Amino acid sequence: MSDQLAALTDVLDVRPGEHAHLVLRRATVLDPAAGIDAVHDVVVRDGHIAELAAPGAAAAEGAEVVEAEGLHAFPAFFDPHVHLRTPGHEHKEDVETGTRAAAAGGYCGVLAMANTSPPVSTAADISALREQARAGASVPVGFLATVTKDMQGKELTEMVELREAGALGFSDDGLPITSPRVMRRALQYQRLCGGNIALHEEDPDLSGDGAMHEGAVSAAVGLAGIPSVSESTMVARDAALAAYEEARIHVQHLSAKESVAIVRAAKAAGVQISAEASPHHLCLTDEEVRSLDPHRFKMNPPLRHESDRQALIEGLRDGTIECIATDHAPHQAEEKDVPFEQAAMGVTGLETAFAALHTELVLPGVIDLGLLVERLGGGAAPFAIARPTLSPGAEANVALCDLGAEWTVGEDGYESRSQNSWCAGRTLTGRVLMTVAAGQIAFRLRAFSLGVAS
Amino acid sequence: MNHLLSIEQLSRAEIEGILDRAESFAEVGRRDIKKVPTLRGRTVVTLFYESSTRTSSSFELAAKRLSADLVSVKAAGSSIDKGESLKDTIATLSAYDPAAIVIRHPYAGAAQMVAGWTSAAVVNAGDGKHEHPSQALLDVYTLRRRLGSLDGTRIWIVGDVLHSRVARSNLIAFNRMGAEVTVCGPPTLIPRGIEELGCAVSHSLDGVEEADVVYALRLQHERMAESFIPSLREYAATFQIDTRRLSPRQLLMHPGPVNRGVELSGEAIDSPQSLIVEQVAAGLVVRMAILYELLAGSERPAPIDGPSSGGDPSPTPIGQPA
Numbered sequence: 224m225s226d227q228l229a230a231l232t233d234v235l236d237v238r239p240g241e242h243a244h245l246v247l248r249r250a251t252v253l254d255p256a257a258g259i260d261a262v263h264d265v266v267v268r269d270g271h272i273a274e275l276a277a278p279g280a281a282a283a284e285g286a287e288v289v290e291a292e293g294l295h296a297f298p299a300f301f302d303p304h305v306h307l308r309t310p311g312h313e314h315k316e317d318v319e320t321g322t323r324a325a326a327a328g329g330y331c332g333v334l335a336m337a338n339t340s341p342p343v344s345t346a347a348d349i350s351a352l353r354e355q356a357r358a359g360a361s362v363p364v365g366f367l368a369t370v371t372k373d374m375q376g377k378e379l380t381e382m383v384e385l386r387e388a389g390a391l392g393f394s395d396d397g398l399p400i401t402s403p404r405v406m407r408r409a410l411q412y413q414r415l416c417g418g419n420i421a422l423h424e425e426d427p428d429l430s431g432d433g434a435m436h437e438g439a440v441s442a443a444v445g446l447a448g449i450p451s452v453s454e455s456t457m458v459a460r461d462a463a464l465a466a467y468e469e470a471r472i473h474v475q476h477l478s479a480k481e482s483v484a485i486v487r488a489a490k491a492a493g494v495q496i497s498a499e500a501s502p503h504h505l506c507l508t509d510e511e512v513r514s515l516d517p518h519r520f521k522m523n524p525p526l527r528h529e530s531d532r533q534a535l536i537e538g539l540r541d542g543t544i545e546c547i548a549t550d551h552a553p554h555q556a557e558e559k560d561v562p563f564e565q566a567a568m569g570v571t572g573l574e575t576a577f578a579a580l581h582t583e584l585v586l587p588g589v590i591d592l593g594l595l596v597e598r599l600g601g602g603a604a605p606f607a608i609a610r611p612t613l614s615p616g617a618e619a620n621v622a623l624c625d626l627g628a629e630w631t632v633g634e635d636g637y638e639s640r641s642q643n644s645w646c647a648g649r650t651l652t653g654r655v656l657m658t659v660a661a662g663q664i665a666f667r668l669r670a671f672s673l674g675v676a677s
Numbered sequence: 678m679n680h681l682l683s684i685e686q687l688s689r690a691e692i693e694g695i696l697d698r699a700e701s702f703a704e705v706g707r708r709d710i711k712k713v714p715t716l717r718g719r720t721v722v723t724l725f726y727e728s729s730t731r732t733s734s735s736f737e738l739a740a741k742r743l744s745a746d747l748v749s750v751k752a753a754g755s756s757i758d759k760g761e762s763l764k765d766t767i768a769t770l771s772a773y774d775p776a777a778i779v780i781r782h783p784y785a786g787a788a789q790m791v792a793g794w795t796s797a798a799v800v801n802a803g804d805g806k807h808e809h810p811s812q813a814l815l816d817v818y819t820l821r822r823r824l825g826s827l828d829g830t831r832i833w834i835v836g837d838v839l840h841s842r843v844a845r846s847n848l849i850a851f852n853r854m855g856a857e858v859t860v861c862g863p864p865t866l867i868p869r870g871i872e873e874l875g876c877a878v879s880h881s882l883d884g885v886e887e888a889d890v891v892y893a894l895r896l897q898h899e900r901m902a903e904s905f906i907p908s909l910r911e912y913a914a915t916f917q918i919d920t921r922r923l924s925p926r927q928l929l930m931h932p933g934p935v936n937r938g939v940e941l942s943g944e945a946i947d948s949p950q951s952l953i954v955e956q957v958a959a960g961l962v963v964r965m966a967i968l969y970e971l972l973a974g975s976e977r978p979a980p981i982d983g984p985s986s987g988g989d990p991s992p993t994p995i996g997q998p999a
Contacts (some may be wrong), residue, residue, distance in 0.1 A: 446785050561784075
């Protein structure tokens with residue numbers, strides 16, 4: 224498997240459109256991975272970052288000029304874990320609405336999971352989705368295929384042909400691969416076809432009919448618990464298999480401190496393992512479930528204990544967890560307007576990830592802004608995609624943010640077709656004003672007026 | 678109090694208020710005509726998604742004794758059988774403008790959700806493994822009548838705590854009333870973290886002699902198939918409350934229905950220290966008190982010939998048989 228990283232638009236698909244010609248005047252430019260942290264005029268032209276000019280120095284001729292003094296320009300974010308729900312559940316989301324939500328959250332790229340109806344298991348499925356993306360995606364989107372046929376956990380998909388058709392990796396996300404034998408075969412086959420394997424780590428036998436984290440809160444509210452070991456034992460199994468087969472795995476939505484420790488140890492031992500954490504697991508704990516509100520607080524893996532949340536933050540700091548992924552999981556109201564145990568698992572997250580983490584972790588001083596920006600772009604490399612950057616010459620992927628803006632989530636509706644945001648009703652500080660993805664303006668906040676060069 | 682959704686929501690003073698009200702209804706039960714006009718012209722709906730004998734019959738009788746019009750809906754044979762959602766069922770029943778909806782549902786939080794969908798007062802008659810507040814109130818009522826006060830009383834709750842909403846509500850209620858609670862059962866049937874609710878945990882009956890009250894829980898037979906316990910025989914040998922383990926000064930309670938010979942021996946059930954029959958009787962007056970507290974104190978106009986009002990501390994209509 225090659226470690227060569229592909230440019231975003233070499234492997235992801237987006238609706239073709241006009242390249243923006245922009246000058247972001249006097250923006251505070253922060254791209255920690257590229258070592259950039261200064262005030263610049265950011266010039267976007269012909270699909271690329273044309274120049275990081277001295278403040279006030281960039282020529283404005285023919286460009287739309289954005290007075291960005293006091294605003295921050297970050298490399299736009301990359302989410303390796305979203306659910307666009309197509310085919311089969313377009314009443315929840317589709318490529319168009321899902322990528323609009325991504326653009327509104329400052330993302331320039333997302334990877335869509337394959338647990339659709341039917342699941343994305345054939346080369347033809349991948350081709351059809353890529354076509355949809357070229358017709359209607361606001362930001363570049365890539366597709367994963369299932370590891371096993373129809374996510375049955377029994378037979379491998381045609382992994383070689385799926386890769387040739389453009390599958391960026393494989394995942395049975397939503398369901399674990401329970402058979403260690405099947406898991407091992409998939410890792411062996413990776414040597415032939417490449418492509419990372421993204422894993423939903425859960426032992427369904429241990430989870431049983433659990434609806435939330437097992438602990439004092441589940442004891443108090445009488446919900447069956449999903450124990451932390453349901454996740455960590457599977458992470459340990461797959462880290463061992465990946466080491467043995469010298470294969471590459473990506474562990475999705477880490478939630479338990481035990482899992483963080485296992486990933487850390489595996490990395491130290493040289494295993495090719497990457498890991499993600501979600502904004503909701505980084506910001507919330509199982510205490511929220513005392514409300515029994517399934518709209519905002521029911522998801523899998525479940526919100527866990529404060530000590531787990533702290534372990535995730537520590538993993539984010541020390542690089543055990545290299546990326547933040549939203550696990551954006553849209554559901555319609557009728558699937559959530561039922562008692563907690565009956566409600567669908569999952570929350571949306573694309574539109575609020577940056578603002579929520581800025582509010583909950585950066586402003587209180589838990590992590591610094593640079594680390595947040597770096598980790599919001601860290602999801603590309605595990606899938607052999609180059610991280611978005613503001614280095615001159617790079618493809619233009621920019622998130623322009625106002626770190627002081629306060630807004631209440633949901634008061635102006637959502638770009639997503641669904642409303643099950645874990646942030647619904649929260650007041651957040653920090654807002655994406657504009658997103659440039661693959662050189663195109665993918666999102667502009669309606670209330671954000673732009674000055675034009677005179 | 679707008680709804681009764683959990684014991685968790687009630688302060689000690691609110692619990693005592695309901696129990697005092699229940700005491701006054703006990704007097705009505707000793708009359709020839711056991712009915713008062715308090716809720717005349719108002720509608721109470723009972724909506725049971727799970728089977729129930731004691732709870733449903735006592736709520737129904739409580740509503741009738743208060744002269745309410747009663748609509749009883751059971752999941753079997755209703756539109757629920759046809760796949761109607763809880764939200765739609767509540768919208769349908771709310772069209773009758775009920776004063777109260779008493780609901781039992783197999784899932785936690787159902788009553789709380791219903792309270793958000795209707796203007797009626799909602800009574801949680803058991804939601805999943807979460808809470809069963811009226812059971813806890815009647816148990817506290819029963820104990821208070823026997824002991825005067827629960828302050829300092831040592832209560833052991835024995836059996837399948839994991840699957841029991843009664844255990845959860847009673848633990849909270851007993852604590853709030855000043856008792857010291859120990860939960861006891863095999864490790865597989867005690868939820869992890871339960872001690873944070875404020876109780877001691879024991880995995881054997883050693884030490885149960887310290888208890889003033891032993892509260893046994895029902896063990897469902899299917900727990901064996903689910904490997905929570907190796908066998909009913911071993912469970913009974915280890916955790917059954919019998920007259921050998923129960924000293925004469927101890928009181929015995931059980932929420933019913935009992936598995937005779939499993940969690941309790943037949944002898945223990947029928948012994949003079951068993952309060953099981955008193956619990957059932959308490960269920961009626963406590964549920965009358967719950968409906969009274971929720972409805973007679975509300976802003977709705979009281980029946981024209983009933984002098985009751987929310988501001989009146991004693992349920993005066995009791996003196997006026999309907």
